[in-house]
Amino acid sequence: MVGGTMTKAYFKAIMREIWRSKARFFSILLIIFLGVAFYTGIRATGPDMLQAADAYFAKQKLATNSVQSTLGLTKSDTAVLKRHRSQVTYQAVKYLDVNQLNNNRVVRVAELPSKQQLNQLRVVKGRLPQKADEIVLDMQAQRLQPSLKLGSTYRIVSSKSLNQKFHRRTFKVVGFVNSPRYVENVSRGVTTVGKGTLDYLAYVRPKTLTLKVATRLDVRFKNLAHVTPYSAKYKRLNKQNTAQLKHWLKPQAKRRQQSLQRQARAQLQPLSQQVTALKAQVPATTPALVKLEAQLKAATVKVNAIQKPTYLYTDRSDNPGYTEYHENTQRVVALSTVFPLFFIAIAALICLTTMTRMVEELRLQMGTLKALGYSNTAVGSEFMIYGGLAALIGTGLGVLFGVNFFPQFIAQAYGSMYNLPAISVQYLWTDILVALVIALVCTLGTALVVLRVDLRSLPTQLLQPKAPKAGQTLLLERWQHLWRRLSFNHKITLRNLFRYKQRLLMTVLGIAGCMAMMITGFGLKDSIGDISSKQFNELWHYDAIVTRSGNETKAEQRTISQPKLYRRSLSLKSSQVTVKKVGVAEQTVTLGVPQNPKRLTKFVVLRHRQTHAAYHLTTTGAIIDEKLAKLYDVKVGDMLPIKVTGQTTKHVKVAAIAENYVNHFIYMSPAYYQQVFGKQPIYNANLVQFTKTNEKQENAYANTLLKQTGILNVTLMSTEKKTNFKMFDSMNLVVLIFVISAGALALVVLYNLTNINVSERIRELSTIKVLGFYDGEVTMYIFRENLILTGLGIILGCFLGKWLHAYILQTAETNALMFSPGIHLMSYVYSALLTVAFSLIVMAMMHWKLKRVNMLDALKSVD
Structure with missing residues (x-):
């Protein structure tokens, strides 16, 4: 290839060099593979999960909106939507929530429309019902009642009044299904029946229920058919659609009221006629006439008092699990923004060291080629082909592995929480191209940087070997008292460390980077795991929330406090308020006003997160949670705007900011509430503490309470805790991926740097072996240096890991969730032990390699 043309022989020489230094070539390839696999795989996970949800919602025709009314929905309501069928598809649904007395479950029994136009069920086992005596159950039913199988008999046994609303109550189970309305496995939403939360759903044929009106209208706007769910465009169009739906159905409330009044008056007609006829026959003071007139008057008052029904509008975000699924994908996206770049930065660092060593090793060959007349381009092309091949093969394999493994693994980790179908693999070409460019920069770019001096x-100059790096006096040597006490081997180790400063820097940074990623992985596990334990064990000391229709009556108080499970309760005003600010998504906040503020500390701990200093309610301001303060950038003394439905915005002064991890709260004293709202609070809820926790007894307690007039809902904290823990368990699997990947990178980094160190100093090592050092002593000569560098890397990695962990938490947090920012001491210990373990594995490999090296060949002169 004289003058710059590539010959077959020269190409063979390159291939021979790759084969000769296959360990180095493979280590570069492996580093690129790990970096690219991690980058493309994690980057693809969030979009893959969203794509799976998008395809599922589209295939099952998930409704975009739903409408309910306090008096049910009639054919008049569906007629309104029929007029707009160019814009919407709709479906009327009849269902009934029943408290199953035979299996202590709260079940929603819904009639399947003869043609499922919306919210089509996905059959997991069996088939859909075809006969009147057949039923299909939600998959959650089998999880809660394992005895339920295909062919089982299913009986509905509830209160007498509810039983009468069924034409039949005994069915044969013919299938198990999932509904697109409930992508989350555990939660099935709330109800006013039983304990207040639904356990599962059952679907039957039409005309099973005696209901005359529909319970819900599902609507699907056609303008959202090809819009990606969760996107900004979807949210904007959905807001317009909801307003449109409200506008269409607004006159219906008045019409329904008038229709019900007409029906009621028609029923009064015979009584009215009877009064008129009697008036013509008897005097006005006749007792029978007076009694009939009083009945007519009372009935007429009732007819005139018939209120307009309230129409309730909901959208997909109100479906259990729908928004949470998106939040979880966003967490993965947030992690994919920082972690892989950190990974690739370490890969680039190691490639620079490796390519530097390769150029130094082949100085003699470069000098020979230049002396023979080869151009700089021809001489440098060997390194470019070497690095380019490693980059291309590493990228190709990395993309194939990363895109196919990471999204599948992470999606499976979430599989225990959601009932969505398996994800489809997507190749995101922009990310793949970015990964390839980074891989080529890591190899070709570093090769060019290293070559620029030698090619000139x-x-x-090139035909002469580079003089070994000169030793230098260390500052430590001036500390004579210590230096004299060090052994000969220890002195050599310290001198060698500072003699090769680039290697020292690269090793320390490489190990620190891997250590930081492992600490972040373990730290994320701590932060996620601590949420449930801190929130439910340290901050909340109540076991149930009882919601009532107004102030507590004596009958309600007796019902709440009678069961053996009851320990104590706190009466408070509880309502939902919203907080809104430009640039921040609107947040729903629970406003709590305890009737007796001094007793609140027995149920809720309000404290400073770091100092644990206790906060108490005052008459001058409210206590809000830390995440809410962070979102709206408010500090103690600032004003926070809050809005109660149907009222003007009020401004609340922040008296203290308390530790909290799940959802948002604002606590006020009754006096401050009156100051802000200008009225006395209505204490419509109770926080209840139990003497012990037992699922069966808690459910029985909830059932007892819900039979009492005036009690609307009972939320059991054990159910809330179970749901939260399930979510956090799946996140732990995701964290495991980061720890394993960081560990794999640490192993490759240590191997590569140690291998370079040994190759660079093979003559030195051969000399000491010829002088009589044993194999173990030769290995220790290198190992001592490695151990010190690993120790320095671990120390730096601790600081770097703490910073990276804090950054990831800030990025991965959702609006309604705050991670616990602390990292447990054991997480640092585990990360350090793993790093040391990898260092020992590498040294074992090097010991075996050093034993096999021919020391006499290594000592031959290169002059």
Whole structure:
């Protein structure tokens, strides 16, 4: 290839060099593979999960909106939507929530429309019902009642009044299904029946229920058919659609009221006629006439008092699990923004060291080629082909592995929480191209940086070996008292460390980077795991929330406090308020006003997160949670705007900011509430503490309470805790991926740097072996240096890991969730032990390699 043309022989020489230094070539390839696999795989996970949800919602025709009314929905309501069928598809649904007395479950029994136009069920086992005596159950039913199987008999046994609303109550189970309305496995939403939350759903044929009106209208706007769910465009169009739906159905409330009044008056007609006829026959003071007139008057008052029904509008975000699924994908997206770049930065660092060593090793060959007349391009092309091949093969394999493994693994980790179908693999070409460019920069770019000096050198300079790095006096040597006490081997180790400063820096940074990623992985596990334990064990000391229709009556108080499970309760005003600010998504906040503020500390701990200093309610301001303060950038003394439905915005002064991890709250004293709202609070809820926790007894307690007039809902904290823990368990699997990947990178980094160190100093090592050092002593000569560098890397990695962990938490947090920012001491210990373990594995490999090296060949002169 004289003058710059590539010959077959020269190409063979390159291939021979790759084969000769296959360990180095493979280590570069492996580093690129790990970096690219991690980058493309994690980057693809969020979009893959969203794509799976998008395809599922589209295939099952998930409704975009739903409408309910306090008096049910009639054919008049569906007629309104029929007029707009160019814009919407709709479906009327009849269902009934029943408290199953035979299996202590709260079940929603819904009639399947003869043609499922919306919210089509996905059959997991069996088939859909075809006969009147057949039923299909939600998959959650089998999880809660394992005895339920295909062919089982299913009986509905509830209160007498509810039983009468069924034409039949005994069915044969013919299938198990999932509904697109409930992508989350555990939660099935709330109800006013039983314990207040639904356990599962059952679907039957039409005309099973005696209901005359529909319970819900499902609507699907056609303008959202090809819009990606969760996107900004979807949210904007959905807001317009909801307003449109409200506008269409607004006159219906008045019409329904008038229709019900007409029906009621028609029923009064016979009584009215009877009064008129009697008036013509008897005097006005006749007792029978007076009694009939009083009945007519009372009935007429009732007819005139018939209120307009309230129409309730909901959208997909109100479906259990729908928004949470998106939040979880966003967490993965947030992690994919920082972690892989950190990974690739370490890969680039190691490639630079490796390519530097390769150029130094082949100085003699470069000098020979230049002396023979080869151009700089021809001489440098060997390194470019070497690095380019490693980059291309590493990228190709990394993309194939990363895109196919990481999204599948992470999606499976979430599989225990959601009942969505398996994800489809997507190749995101922008990310793949970015990964390839980074891989080529890591190899070719670093090769060019290293070559620029040697290619300018004269052949005579290159044909002479580089003089070994000169030793230098260390500052430590001036500390004579200590230096004299060090052994000969320890002195050599310290001198060698500072003699090769680039290697020292690269090793320390490489190990620190891997250590930081492992600490972040373990730290994320701590932060996620601590949420449930801190929130439910340290901050909340109540076991149930009882919601009532107004102030507590004596009958309600007796019902709440009678069961053996009851320990104590706190009466408070509880309502939902919203907080809104430009640039921040609107947040729903629970406003709590305890009737007796001094007793609140027995149920809720309000404290400073770091100092644990206790906060108490005052008459001058409210206590809000830390995440809410962070979102709206408010500090103690600032004003926070809050809005109660149907009222003007009020401004609340922040008296203290308390530790909290799940959802948002604002606590006020009754006096401050009156100051802000200008009225006395209505204490419509109770926080209840139990003497012990037992699922069966808690459910029985909830059932007892819900039979009492005036009690609307009972939320059991054990159910809330179970749901939260399930979510956090799946996140732990995701964290495991980061720890394993960081560990794999640490192993490759240590192997690569140690291998370079040994190759660079093979003559030195051969000399000491010829002088009589044993194999173990030769290995220790290198190992001592490695151990010190690993120790320094671990120390730096601790600081770097703490910073990276804090950054990831800030990025991965959702609006309604705050991670616990602390990292447990054991997480640092585990990360350090793993790093040391990898260092020992590498040294074992090097010991075996050093034993096999021919020391006499290594000592031959290169002059």
